[in-house]
Amino acid sequence: xxxxxxxxxxxxxxxxxxxxxxxxxxxxxxxxxxxxxxxxxxxxxxxxxxxxxxxxxxxxxxxxxxxxxxxxxxxxxxxxxxxxxxxxxxxxxxxxxxxxxxxxxxxxxxxxxxxxxxxxxxxxxxxxxxxxxxxxxxxxxxxxxxxxxxxxxxxxxxxxxxxxxxxxxxxxxxxxxxxxxxxxxxxxxxxxxxxxxxxxxxxxxxxxxxxxxxxxxxxxxxxxxxxxxxxxxxxxxxxxxxxxxxxxxxxxxxxxxxxxxxxxxxxxxxxxxxxxxxxxxxxxxxxxxxxxxxxxxxxxxxxxxxxx
Amino acid sequence: xxxxxxxxxxxxxxxxxxxxxxxxxxxxxxxxxxxxxxxxxxxxxxxxxxxxxxxxxxxxxxxxxxxxxxxxxxxxxxxxxxxxxxxxxxxxxxxxxxxxxxxxxxxxxxxxxxxxxxxxxxxxxxxxxxxxxxxxxxxxxxxxxxxxxxxxxxxxxxxxxxxxxxxxxxxxxxxxxxxxxxxxxxxxxxxxxxxxxxxxxxxxxxxxxxxxxxxxxxxxxxxxxxxxxxxxxxxxxxxxxxxxxx
Numbered sequence: 331x332x333x334x335x336x337x338x339x340x341x342x343x344x345x346x347x348x349x350x351x352x353x354x355x356x357x358x359x360x361x362x363x364x365x366x367x368x369x370x371x372x373x374x375x376x377x378x379x380x381x382x383x384x385x386x387x388x389x390x391x392x393x394x395x396x397x398x399x400x401x402x403x404x405x406x407x408x409x410x411x412x413x414x415x416x417x418x419x420x421x422x423x424x425x426x427x428x429x430x431x432x433x434x435x436x437x438x439x440x441x442x443x444x445x446x447x448x449x450x451x452x453x454x455x456x457x458x459x460x461x462x463x464x465x466x467x468x469x470x471x472x473x474x475x476x477x478x479x480x481x482x483x484x485x486x487x488x489x490x491x492x493x494x495x496x497x498x499x500x501x502x503x504x505x506x507x508x509x510x511x512x513x514x515x516x517x518x519x520x521x522x523x524x525x526x527x528x529x530x531x532x533x534x535x536x537x538x539x540x541x542x543x544x545x546x547x548x549x550x551x552x553x554x555x556x557x558x559x560x561x562x563x564x565x566x567x568x569x570x571x572x573x574x575x576x577x578x579x580x581x582x583x584x585x586x587x588x589x590x591x592x593x594x595x596x597x598x599x600x601x602x603x604x605x606x607x608x609x610x611x612x613x614x615x616x617x618x619x620x621x622x623x624x625x626x627x628x629x630x631x632x633x634x635x636x637x638x
Numbered sequence: 639x640x641x642x643x644x645x646x647x648x649x650x651x652x653x654x655x656x657x658x659x660x661x662x663x664x665x666x667x668x669x670x671x672x673x674x675x676x677x678x679x680x681x682x683x684x685x686x687x688x689x690x691x692x693x694x695x696x697x698x699x700x701x702x703x704x705x706x707x708x709x710x711x712x713x714x715x716x717x718x719x720x721x722x723x724x725x726x727x728x729x730x731x732x733x734x735x736x737x738x739x740x741x742x743x744x745x746x747x748x749x750x751x752x753x754x755x756x757x758x759x760x761x762x763x764x765x766x767x768x769x770x771x772x773x774x775x776x777x778x779x780x781x782x783x784x785x786x787x788x789x790x791x792x793x794x795x796x797x798x799x800x801x802x803x804x805x806x807x808x809x810x811x812x813x814x815x816x817x818x819x820x821x822x823x824x825x826x827x828x829x830x831x832x833x834x835x836x837x838x839x840x841x842x843x844x845x846x847x848x849x850x851x852x853x854x855x856x857x858x859x860x861x862x863x864x865x866x867x868x869x870x871x872x873x874x875x876x877x878x879x880x881x882x883x884x
Contacts, residue, residue, distance in 0.1 A: 352854070359852045359870070362640045375855075383858070383865055388846040390856035392686050399848060404855045404865070548685055600849035601680070601687055603726070604643060 332617040333624040334610075336370070338569060338592050339492030339517045341426055341453050343370035346582065346625060347610050350573050350596035351376050351430035351456065351496075352401065353547075356415045360599070361422035364607045370592060373428035373456050374411075374419065377446065379438045381407035386540040391529045396548025396575070397597055398527050400541035403432050408442045416449060426453025428494065436484045444488035453492075457485055460498030460523035472498035472523070475510035482514035492517035494571060499551075499558055500526045508562045520571035520594060521562060522555045547597040549575040556588050563589025563630050579609050579616035586625065587632035641728040641851050642669035648721045649699060651714075654781040657705050658749060659715050664699040669728025672735075673757035674842055674874045677702070678850040680724040681713045687726065688714070689850050689869070691753040691822070691842065700727075703752040703781070729850050730873045733757050733840050737876065739817025740766050745808050745831055747773045747823025751782055753842055757820055758789055770794065771811055773827065777802035809834050819877075829882050839877030843868050859883075 334345035349360075351373040357366050366372070384404030391398040405411065419427065429446040433439035443455050459472035459481055471477040478495065485493050495511040497504055499522035508519050524545020529538040537543075555574025562570055572590030576582060577598040585593045598605035613625070622628055646665035653659050670677070670692055677700070678687035688710040694701040706715045717723070733753075742761065744754040751772050761768045769792040774780045776799045786793040794811050795803030804811045808823075809830045819835065821828050822842035832839060845868040848856035852870030859866055861879040866872055 353849075355853045363643065383860065384855060387857065387859065389858075390686070390846050390848040390854070392684065395685055397686055397848060399854065399856060401855045401858075404858055597685075600854050601685060602643075603641070603849070603851060603853070 331614045332622055333626070334613055336592055336626045338370075338571075339454060339494075341492070343592060344368075345370045345610055345613065346586065346590075346592035347606050347613075348372055348428065348571065348592055348594045349599050349606050350594040351428070351458065352399075353596045353599040356419040357427075358418050358422045360603055363603050366423050367425065368607055368610050369423075369425075371425055371427055371453065372423070373430045373594065374415070375405050376403050376430045376432045376458050377405050377408050377411045377442055378403055378432050378434070379408055379442050381405065381410065388538060388540055389544070391538040391544060393527065393529065393546055393548070393550055396546050396550035397600070398529060398539060398544035398546050399524070400539045400544035402541065408445050412445065412449060416451060420451055427451050428454045428456045430456045430458055430496070431485075432458045433481075436480055439481050440484040440488050443485045443493075447489035447491055454494055454518075455485065455489055455491055456494040456496050456520060457481060458496045458523070460496060460500070470498065472507065473501045475506050478507050479510040479514035482511045482516045486515040494518040494520050496523055497521040498523045499554060499574070504558050505561050505565050508566050512566045512568050516568060518569040518571060518591070519562065519566065520573060522551070522558050522574045525551050525554065547575065549577055551575045552577075552581060556585060559585060559590055560588040560632070563633065577605065579612035582609060582613065583616060583620060583622070583628065586628050587630070589630045589633065591626075591629050640669060641726055642666065643724070643726050646723050646725045648717055648719050648723065650719060651717055654703065655779055658779070658781050659704060659706070660693070661702045661704065661714065661717070662699055663702070663723060663725065665725065667695055667698060667700050667727065670695050670700055671728065672732030673760050674732035674753050674840075675728060675730045676850070676873060678726040678729060679714065681710055684710055684713065686848065687850060689729070689844075689847050691873070692756060693752040694756045694759070703749060705749045726850060730869060731871065733820055733842070733874050735760055735764055735766075737818065737840050738820060738838050741815065741817045742766065742768050743771055743812070743814075743816040743819045744768050745771045745773070745812075745819055745821040745823070747808060747827040748775075748779070750821070750823030750827075750842070753822050754820060755782060755785060758786060758791060762789060762791070767791075769816065771796070771808050773797075773808035773823065774802070775799065825882075832877050832880065840874050841877060841880060843873045843875060
């Protein structure tokens with residue numbers, strides 16, 4: 331059997347499969363179905379300083395080969411995450427976990443990251459800078475290289491754990507944002523977050539989502555995500571966590587060939603709660619089929635032909 | 639409660655009315671524990687699963703009654719016996735059989751009648767004396783009246799146009815003795831039901847869902863007891879905790 335291990339910012343993972351934030355809760359719902367310790371790790375639900383009720387319903391719509399969500403960062407706030415959710419998570423999952431953090435100001439990102447940094451099970455901090463409605467001239471942190479760098483620096487000051495910055499695809503040049511994060515000290519970048527989208531109900535002639543727009547995820551965005559991982563890999567040196575529509579072992583291999591060190595799986599968990607387990611089980615055979623002995627060897631492998 | 643994923647075989651898919659069909663699926667039903675729980679069906683060509691409440695459960699099969707309202711239900715209507723479906727079972731909390739006294743009223747509107755059928759059977763098993771109040775728009779929409787009567791319980795049908803049973807809405811037939819109520823149907827109906835009684839009630843809600851098992855936070859509503867995910871903390875809420883949106 332091939333070697334599935336990868337190293338993510340100094341921490342060894344049994345395999346590169348990581349459920350993406352917002353699609354896996356705090357893990358325990360999925361632990362009803364399978365032993366989630368088979369995962370490389372997972373990124374838990376985005377955490378903010380204060381509790382957030384999220385957006386009005388409907389928050390979910392469907393697209394061809396994908397789904398839209400406008401949940402709006404519903405979460406119980408960092409204090410409740412630490413006191414209530416993490417102890418439950420620890421019962422179901424025994425490996426280091428990725429803490430996903432959102433904020434509405436640089437200070438809030440730093441505050442929440444500082445508190446989660448103190449939690450022993452948190453192995454990495456994933457900073458979500460693709461949330462709209464945050465300060466910075468009306469632009470989200472994830473669409474302005476300067477703001478992205480500012481958040482990255484602020485978070486790096488409060489933690490010694492690896493910082494992963496999660497990037498938005500809703501930009502003209504994702505490479506410049508990734509580069510700004512790397513220059514500001516980010517240990518890794520994850521991309522892509524969801525793609526801003528909408529649907530209209532033909533009967534009511536109104537947007538389906540109460541929030542009008544939402545983020546598209548699922549297989550529909552896989553080629554777009556792959557292209558962005560490819561481009562970012564050509565410029566930055568830090569590891570990339572590739573995500574966006576990954577649904578199979580073959581998708582994982584393709585994402586790694588584009589430049590990903592590890593791969594997150596999002597929407598697939600919501601339609602097929604066993605998706606990550608099934609992908610992990612399917613990986614050895616898929617590796618054999620494509621002549622891969624050590625999975626970590628193939629990161630960026632598709633760029634090789636350019637150099638020859 | 640624990641969900642399960644399994645492959646089920648369609649053994650029956652038959653129209654009950656012009657728009658409403660009954661689907662019977664055979665497979666491992668062990669995760670379906672209580673009336674009021676639901677399942678998520680995966681349909682070819684549609685990304686998201688579709689939630690349906692369980693209308694009845696037998697040893698190795700369960701029944702869903704659904705109305706064709708969109709793309710997903712149109713596909714489901716056309717599925718032939720023998721077809722295999724990927725189903726998540728054991729979802730949601732289900733009704734509390736002891737919450738509404740010994741003589742509860744089961745108030746259904748349209749396809750909301752569906753989960754009340756298995757509920758009636760389970761209440762009878764516990765020695766309770768439920769009565770059914772089933773609301774429809776017109777006579778040709780009526781389904782399951784005979785099935786409820788066959789259980790030996792009092793069954794009242796209302797139609798908005800008076801073409802069958804009592805003319806009017808379910809609330810026009812609630813002037814009677816009962817110890818509490820279980821209801822499922824359009825929210826406007828359930829709200830009207832709650833407005834004309836102080837008795838304890840259990841309400842089953844239907845919201846647009848993502849996953850159906852508590853992971854995506856797509857169906858969260860505000861209640862007097864805080865935020866609740868309709869798919870995981872519901873779909874059944876008690877009348878005391880419901881906060882009406884409109």
